[in-house]
Amino acid sequence: MADGQMTAAAFLVAELRRARARRGWSQEELAKAVNYSPSMVSAVELGQQPPTAKYLELLDRALDTGGLFSRMSTELVSLDRAQVWLRGGRAIETQAQSLRWYEPLHVPGLLQTEAYARAVFEAGSLLEPDEVDRRLADRMERHEILYSDRPPKITAVIDEVVLRRQAGDRKTMCDQLLYLARVTTEHPRVRVLVVPASAGEHPGFGGPFILAVLSDGSQLAYLDSQIRGQEFDRPQDLHRLQRVWETVLGEALPPQESTKLMREVAESWS
Incomplete structure (x- = not known):
């Protein structure tokens, strides 16, 4: 209802x-x-x-x-404004075999450090302190997915501006980018790629999204927003987002160059 x-x-x-x-x-x-x-x-x-x-x-x-x-x-x-079966982002992450995650605005939630996540939630002082704490605890708890018995394979593509837009203090940014560089080189199921600023305009400017393959083999797209997340499984919607994904993936630097850029920008924040 x-x-x-x-x-x-x-x-x-x-x-x-x-x-x-x-x-x-x-x-x-x-x-x-x-x-x-x-x-x-x-x-x-x-x-x-x-x-x-x-x-x-x-x-x-x-x-x-x-x-x-x-x-x-x-x-x-x-x-529908409220579909009865909406899973929500957390359930999708838990059920996923793989996640292809494009994020042009900030570090993807599953890869945020605690200090960075707090800075994101505290931005603009729009949330009450107890709501910040609740969301932060939820986000940190979700990180357990990365170290579960069967973690999803995560390929995240972020824009270079994410590395250079300050959230929190300079130490928060340095620590966050060093963590990104470390997790993408050390975690066997995580890869983080960066679209350089030199790439210019590309279809990913339309906004962030996640393409998920769930444990039952079904495919789902998830778009987050200021108000609520939206989930899509219509073939035409998935096809469109897959084309966007292929384009932004093609614009991204190779893994070693992406990691090198993360470390270089981290150094500039230190």
């Missing part, structure tokens, strides 16, 4: 359950028909997991709906 009214996403979930029931299938029988696990079917019907475009395509085929649910997802659910 949003503002006391049923959202299109909630309606879609309810109709998925009704369609299965009308066919007389259990969740296990539907799972077999669409080649997904029963737990996935259950999570979708509880609104805990978003039905991917592929899932709905197979379900439409199995239930002979003429593509009804795929159209509902594409044309109605995308208009």
Whole structure:
């Protein structure tokens, strides 16, 4: 529900359950028909997991709906202000096999030092101190993902301006950039590349985004904003962001040159 009214996403979930029931299938029988696990079917019907475009395509085929649910997802659910199954950035990071992360504004959250993250949250004094502390604790806790048993493979591309825009004091910047250089050379699952200022204008100017491959093999895009994050899995949206990713990746310096630039700019902050 949003503002006391049923959202299109909630309606879609309810109709998925009704369609299965009308066919007389259990969740296990539907799972077999669409080649997904029963737990996935259950999570979708509880609104805990978003039905991917592929899932709905197979379900439409199995239930002979003429593509009804795929159209509902594409044309109605995308208009919701509050989709029932939105994971949020933290859940996406936890579920991801890989993350391709473009960030032109600041160091990606999973790679921020505590002092740098605090400076980001305290900027402009817009947040109350207790809210800063809450967000900071959450961000630092999320770093455990990098050192879990199965950390995601992270490829982060940042613009050079990120290295040169001050957040906190000069020591904060120096420590942050040295940490970036260290993690990209020492962590086997993390690579950080820098788009040099000399690259000029490129499609990444449209804003930051994350392309995630989740543990079930599905793909998802995540765009953060001042108000809330947005998640996309429509093929056309993913294709567009993949093209942007390929472009900014092509503009980035090679790994060794990126790391060298991080260390050089860190030295200028010391």
